[in-house]
Structure formats: C-alpha cells, structure tokens
Amino acid sequence: MTTVLIVDDQQLQRYAFHLLLDSVPETEVVGEAAHGTEAVRMAAELRPDVVLMDVRMPGMDGIEATRRITAAGDRSRVLVLTTFDLDEYVHAALRAGASGFLLKDARPDELLAGIRAVAVGDAVIAPALTRRLLHEFSQAVPPAAGDPGADPRLGSLTEREREILVAIGKGWNNSEIAARFVVSESTVKTHVGRVLAKIGARDRVQAVIFAYDHGLARPHPD
Template sequence: MTTVLVVDDQPLQRFGFRLLLDSVPETEVVGEAAHGTQAVRMAAELRPDVVLMDVRMPGMDGIEATRRIVAAGERSRVLVLTTFDLDEYVHAALRAGASGFLLKDARPEELLAGIRAVAVGDAVIAPALTRRLLDEFARYVPPHPAGSAADRRLDSLTEREREILVAIGKGWTNGEIAARFVLSESTVKTHVGRVLAKLGARDRVQAVIFAYDVGLARPNAG
C-alpha cells in the first residue's frame, strides 16, 4: 500500500486525484494540502510514501515545497505535476530533488505507474519532456567512450600525475600544489611537465580543458 499526500490549490483537482488513487487498492490518499507551507508541514506529520505536488500555487510554490521536504530528510518521494511543460520548471523541480515530473494531462494509468515507480525509488519523466532533457543531457555530458583517444591519454598518467592534473583543474598554481601536497615546487614542475607532455597539452590551460573534457574536473558553479 502506497500512501499519498495530494498537494494542489484547486479543491476539484485534489478531489479528482483522490477519486483516482482511492479507486485502486495499491494507493491511498492520506492527506491533502492546498499550498506549499501546508504541504511541508503535512509531509512531516504524515510521512507519506509519495507527495503529489502541483507547481503553481499561491504562496509557497511546489518547487520550494519540494526543496524543503527533500531537505528535511523526509522519506517521502516527490512527484511534481504541472499543466505546463516549461523547461525552467522541470529543471528547478529536479534540482529541488523531485523524483519525477509529469504533466497533468497524463492518462490515469500513466499517473499510477508514475506513483508506483517513484514509491520504489525510481524516477519518472513525462515522455514529452524526456526528449528535451536528453537533448540537453547530450549537450552537457562529455562523451567519454572507454578506449577513446582522450581516455588512453588519461590512462597513460601515473597515479600522482592524475592527482596533479586534478589540482591544475582546480586552478591552483605550482606553489599552491606544492604546499598542499607537501612537495617542493621543483617536483611539482616536473610532474606538471610530464602531465602536459603525456596529454599533448601546451599549457596548464589546455590541461584544465582536457580535465573538463574527460570529466576529471566538473562544473561546480556558485
């Protein structure tokens, strides 16, 4: 039995969800909330398996509520629902820690399948959104096919040299690297030199780029 908290500012919408979810034996609606603040409180009290969360609500919206529920360490998984397939919503929801994102025009069986998947720890994305998400994924995620030229160059580095490369990727100077690794700057220089040679890089700048390309360094913006 999967317990569900329904969050939506429209009473009629909540009623519809309750009707649907209580009509099947595997799910049970244990509570309803009309806005974000209430949702956060009820999630803490009721500890439902799944929170069915609307995005657009007066007061605290669904994204923020999702963030707080996840941050509070509740066991509940959040499945976000919206009528609009706006990219920002999807991104924001996923970043907020949502386990899924579906459109409200999903067919009942899709919704139930989504709740089922989320309840067991899987994640779901509406097919219409998956396409765009994958496109973006392909844009961002570096292609490191094992055995590629870049991979082989990386493999040719020794353990120590890889550490040095990571340090270079953090933007540290030779002096800083020497200090953190408790080495002489000369040693760091020889290491750096060998790293550059093995990678076929001209500067440490190109080494940094290489590190990002192969995924050794990762964006970590602030």
C-alpha cells in the same frame, strides 16, 4: 499500500486525484494541501510515501516545497505534475530533489504507475518532455570529460559502475542495461544501488542529473 499526499491549489484537481487514488486498493490518500507551506508541514507530520506535487501555487511554490521536503531526509518522495509550458520549472524541481515528473494530462494508468514507481525508488519522467529536459541540461552543463579526479564520488566508482552510470544517464532501464552488458537484471539492480549510494543520489533521476553535470551523458541528436 502506498500512502499519498496530494498538493494542488485547485480544489477540483485535488478532488479528481483523490477519486482516482481511492479507486485502487494499493493507494491511500493521507492528506491534501493547497499550497507549499501546508505541503511541507503535512509531509513532516504524515510522512507519506509519495507527495503528488503541483508546481505553480500561491505563496510557496512546488519547487521550494519539494526542496524542503527532500532536504528533511524523510522517506517521502516527490512526483511533480506539470504542463507543457513549464519545462524550466520541472528542471528546477528535479534539481530540488523530485523523483520525477508527469504531465497533468497523463492517463490515469500512467499516473498510478508513476506513483508506484516513485514509491519504490524508481524514476518517472514523462516521455513527451524527456528530450526537452535533457536539452535543458545540455545547455546548462559544459561539455566536460568527466574526469574522475574532478569529483571524489566519480573516483569511487568501479569501471563497471561507471558504465552503469553512463547507461542510466542515457535513460536506459534495467532490462536494457542487462542486455547491453550481458548480465542478469538482478546484477544490474545491485550495481545501480551501489552507484546511487556512492554518488549520493536518491534515485535514478538524480543519477541522470549527476551524469549530465559531470559530462558523462549528452542528449542524442534526432
């Protein structure tokens, strides 16, 4: 059972999400919050598996709420919902520790799959916004060579783990990485876990950010 806290300043939107999540047996809505301050308080009290977070809300917005929830170190993971014109907010939310983002017009099955994925530690990035997100990173990060000496976390990686990190930065999933390196998916999963632990990343989204910050990944040209 995946427990979910819904955060949105629109009551009708919260109601719609609640109905959807109540329609499947594997999710349970444990609370609703109308703004960031309430979300932070309820997340600390209820410790939900996933916080479904709106970005723009009165008072404390979703970005600051995400930062405070993830900084608390609890198990709760944040899945941000956004619209096409909020790329800069999504970028900031991911920096704040969100485990992914989806568009508010995502299909019900996409939202449910996203919640399940985030709950088990995977990353969720809306395909329609992925390229624009990577463009944001490419503009913000200098084209560094990723010198291991520049960051002790990079230096702690083995050669294979470094290759895995580069693959994560490219957006490859476990099956794609397994095919590329001719290993089993379970082996890839083990490598990914070690990479995340060594660089201090909560999930694959944070690993992508790390790869871009250290010049290990760049967006591919069209």
